[in-house]
Amino acid sequence: MATVGSTEGGFAFDYSEVTGAIGDSMTVLPLVVALGALTPASLPHLLGGFAVFQVIWGLYYGLPLSVEPMKALAGLAIAGAIGYGELVAAGLLAGGVLLVAGRTGAVSQVAAVVGEPVVRGVQFAVACLLVVAAADLVAAAPSVAAVGVGVAVVVAVVSRRAVALAVLAIGLGWAAVTTGVPALSVPSMALFPSGLPRLSVGAIEGVAAQLAMTVGNAAVATSLLLADYYDADVSPDRLAESMGAMNLLAVPLGALPMCHGSGGLAGKHAFGARTATANVFAGCLYALLALLAGLLVAFPMALLGVLLVVVALSLAQTAFASTDRWLFVASVGGLAVLTNVGVAFLAGAVWWVFRSRAPRFSSLNDEW
Numbered sequence: 001m002a003t004v005g006s007t008e009g010g011f012a013f014d015y016s017e018v019t020g021a022i023g024d025s026m027t028v029l030p031l032v033v034a035l036g037a038l039t040p041a042s043l044p045h046l047l048g049g050f051a052v053f054q055v056i057w058g059l060y061y062g063l064p065l066s067v068e069p070m071k072a073l074a075g076l077a078i079a080g081a082i083g084y085g086e087l088v089a090a091g092l093l094a095g096g097v098l099l100v101a102g103r104t105g106a107v108s109q110v111a112a113v114v115g116e117p118v119v120r121g122v123q124f125a126v127a128c129l130l131v132v133a134a135a136d137l138v139a140a141a142p143s144v145a146a147v148g149v150g151v152a153v154v155v156a157v158v159s160r161r162a163v164a165l166a167v168l169a170i171g172l173g174w175a176a177v178t179t180g181v182p183a184l185s186v187p188s189m190a191l192f193p194s195g196l197p198r199l200s201v202g203a204i205e206g207v208a209a210q211l212a213m214t215v216g217n218a219a220v221a222t223s224l225l226l227a228d229y230y231d232a233d234v235s236p237d238r239l240a241e242s243m244g245a246m247n248l249l250a251v252p253l254g255a256l257p258m259c260h261g262s263g264g265l266a267g268k269h270a271f272g273a274r275t276a277t278a279n280v281f282a283g284c285l286y287a288l289l290a291l292l293a294g295l296l297v298a299f300p301m302a303l304l305g306v307l308l309v310v311v312a313l314s315l316a317q318t319a320f321a322s323t324d325r326w327l328f329v330a331s332v333g334g335l336a337v338l339t340n341v342g343v344a345f346l347a348g349a350v351w352w353v354f355r356s357r358a359p360r361f362s363s364l365n366d367e368w
Contacts, residue, residue: 020273024264049255058279066264099244121332137305182294
């Protein structure tokens with residue numbers, strides 16, 4: 001169990017915590033900027049939500065726990081499949097379900113049925129999706145991405161942990177030169193500042209898809225990864241409860257539906273985060289970006305794509321290093337790319353139950 005003052009977990013003030021703080025911002029910023037540009041969502045409010053809850057969960061858990069967008073809901077809103085009001089309603093509904101599930105121990109009951117290889121498959125699935133997202137970002141501006149790769153390679157020779165900080169600084173500088181420094185934007189304190197919730201069939205379908213992903217990635221896989229990286233015993237139910245409370249408190253104030261996640265946690269760890277200090281630094285970063293939200297609109301997304309690949313490699317390495325059922329893990333990841341993480345998680349869980357309990361399946365190659 002990680003404790004305050006330990007090497008893994010607690011608090012420490014050094015350079016690696018600064019670079020590690022940027023780890024899960026690579027999965028946050030592209031979605032946040034897209035939502036701010038394509039929906040009525042207020043970019044300062046979205047960033048403010050991440051600023052507040054990075055600090056809250058860092059202090060509460062004493063660990064560099066990730067705070068990420070609920071990607072299924074964010075993706076549906078960006079694609080126009082649900083409107084902003086439906087996104088708000090879905091975030092509140094998901095928050096309520098997660099809070100109840102965490103309090104009643106339902107998530108741990110699901111986790112007891114799901115084998116560890118399924119969770120490792122979800123981790124690899126997230127890695128695959130991060131690479132797909134990175135490819136889309138890089139394809140839009142390959143020359144910019146090439147600059148990012150060059151910077152990353154040069155900086156990595158000196159310090160691998162400094163790569164994220166260097167590339168992010170170049171991107172912000174690039175945006176400032178392109179657009180100039182924008183006026184400060186302070187988020188207002190008001191209920192539903194960008195629009196009221198609107199419950200619909202689409203919102204309910206979005207919640208169902210999101211919860212399937214959340215159980216696998218944000219609760220079960222994150223719990224396992226916390227044990228791997230920080231020797232911390234944080235149950236999936238406890239994570240579900242904190243995610244539920246977070247959304248019920250934050251979404252009415254204009255924040256994006258948020259969750260924990262193994263991808264962001266792997267990103268923080270890959271870039272040096274070892275204590276909860278990384279969350280405090282991340283909160284300060286998001287608060288600053290909320291004030292300078294206009295600058296992010298011009299940030300070169302291709303540079304973020306380069307960093308997404310680094311995070312994905314770290315997560316994939318963890319997934320395969322922790323199991324000998326590599327074919328099963330790879331199959332879950334491939335299915336996630338073809339469908340989504342929720343479908344891949346459910347399919348993997350069903351297969352694992354059949355394989356574990358039916359004699360005709362139990363004789364299959366151990367790689368499955």
